[in-house]
Amino acid sequence: MRVAMFSAKNYERALLNELNADHGHDLVYFDALLEPETASLAAGSPAVSVFVNDIVNRDVLRSLAQGETKLVATRCTGFNHIDLEAAEEFGIRVVRVANYSPNSVAEFAAGLLLALNRKIHRAYNRTREGNFKLDGLMGVDLVGRTVAVIGTGKIGTIFARIMAGFGCTVIGFDVHRSAEFERVGGRYVDAKGVEEADVISMHCPLTPETYHIVDARTLGRVKTGALLINTSRGGLVDTDAAIDALKSGRLGGMAIDVYEQEADLFYRDLSSAVIPDDVIQRLVSFPNVIVTGHQAFFTREALETILGTTLTSISEFEAGHTLTNEIAAPGRT
Numbered sequence: 001m002r003v004a005m006f007s008a009k010n011y012e013r014a015l016l017n018e019l020n021a022d023h024g025h026d027l028v029y030f031d032a033l034l035e036p037e038t039a040s041l042a043a044g045s046p047a048v049s050v051f052v053n054d055i056v057n058r059d060v061l062r063s064l065a066q067g068e069t070k071l072v073a074t075r076c077t078g079f080n081h082i083d084l085e086a087a088e089e090f091g092i093r094v095v096r097v098a099n100y101s102p103n104s105v106a107e108f109a110a111g112l113l114l115a116l117n118r119k120i121h122r123a124y125n126r127t128r129e130g131n132f133k134l135d136g137l138m139g140v141d142l143v144g145r146t147v148a149v150i151g152t153g154k155i156g157t158i159f160a161r162i163m164a165g166f167g168c169t170v171i172g173f174d175v176h177r178s179a180e181f182e183r184v185g186g187r188y189v190d191a192k193g194v195e196e197a198d199v200i201s202m203h204c205p206l207t208p209e210t211y212h213i214v215d216a217r218t219l220g221r222v223k224t225g226a227l228l229i230n231t232s233r234g235g236l237v238d239t240d241a242a243i244d245a246l247k248s249g250r251l252g253g254m255a256i257d258v259y260e261q262e263a264d265l266f267y268r269d270l271s272s273a274v275i276p277d278d279v280i281q282r283l284v285s286f287p288n289v290i291v292t293g294h295q296a297f298f299t300r301e302a303l304e305t306i307l308g309t310t311l312t313s314i315s316e317f318e319a320g321h322t323l324t325n326e327i328a329a330p331g332r333t
Contacts, residue, residue: 039059116290254286
């Protein structure tokens with residue numbers, strides 16, 4: 001079956017071609033993001049595959065349907081970038097990657113925390129210039145610190161286990177309680193419990209209920225000097241409020257692998273361009289902020305699972321089988 005693969009990077013293409021030997025699909029690669037201006041490229045493709053920053057809104061879905069697309073397969077777990085109600089209206093089914101290596105993201109979050117706390121990013125830049133002084137590089141021991149995990153699903157629970165291994169006290173926030181989170185040493189608290197946290201790490205999906213869950217009010221209640229880590233979705237954090245908290249010293253530092261306006265930036269080489277986004281420019285100017293380009297998922301194990309699952313879903317659709325990883329529109333099961 002012909003599949004239009006949008007936002008397809010070279011590393012994906014090589015692995016997709018390798019994995020596709022077992023499926024035999026006609027994969028047509030596009031560097032471009034899927035958006036209203038590029039949707040026509042998918043004409044004649046029964047299936048379209050997208051990634052996190054592709055735009056799959058009502059206008060795009062209408063264009064895809066007019067081009068005879070019947071399936072959208074997103075190569076990620078989150079699906080907030082897809083208008084599920086419009087997809088149902090236009091007769092397009094949607095599948096995602098429900099599970100991939102949760103260790104990849106949890107381990108990366110731990111790495112960001114260590115780098116931020118111990119100023120590893122600053123030390124790296126200094127020593128490359130021959131500066132081996134330690135002034136301004138002091139961190140704190142993590143042992144005995146309180147780490148708040150917002151979202152205690154698979155990734156959040158693995159991150160909690162890592163933090164418990166450091167000797168941290170781990171507290172959790174989630175409407176759905178996880179017995180495994182409690183088994184690794186986590187303790188659930190209510191919203192007021194954020195006041196206990198020395199570290200806050202985001203591991204929940206982006207929904208209308210979690211949009212800007214970390215806002216000025218939340219940040220106003222955290223311990224002075226707390227560290228914020230976000231490897232989940234940019235929209236979970238009110239970036240302007242975070243900048244204010246950094247400027248006031250309420251936040252001692254922030255490390256983010258996601259950014260609310262990342263679609264125009266991430267996965268592109270803009271090193272020779274003038275970046276018009278003033279917010280990201282302000283963030284990278286802070287010495288106590290680390291920004292990475294949505295790479296927490298990026299291990300070979302995770303990528304093999306993501307792409308393998310995507311191809312399997314497309315094969316299930318072609319064969320008329322039940323779609324194991326189908327996403328239902330709100331209100332439909």
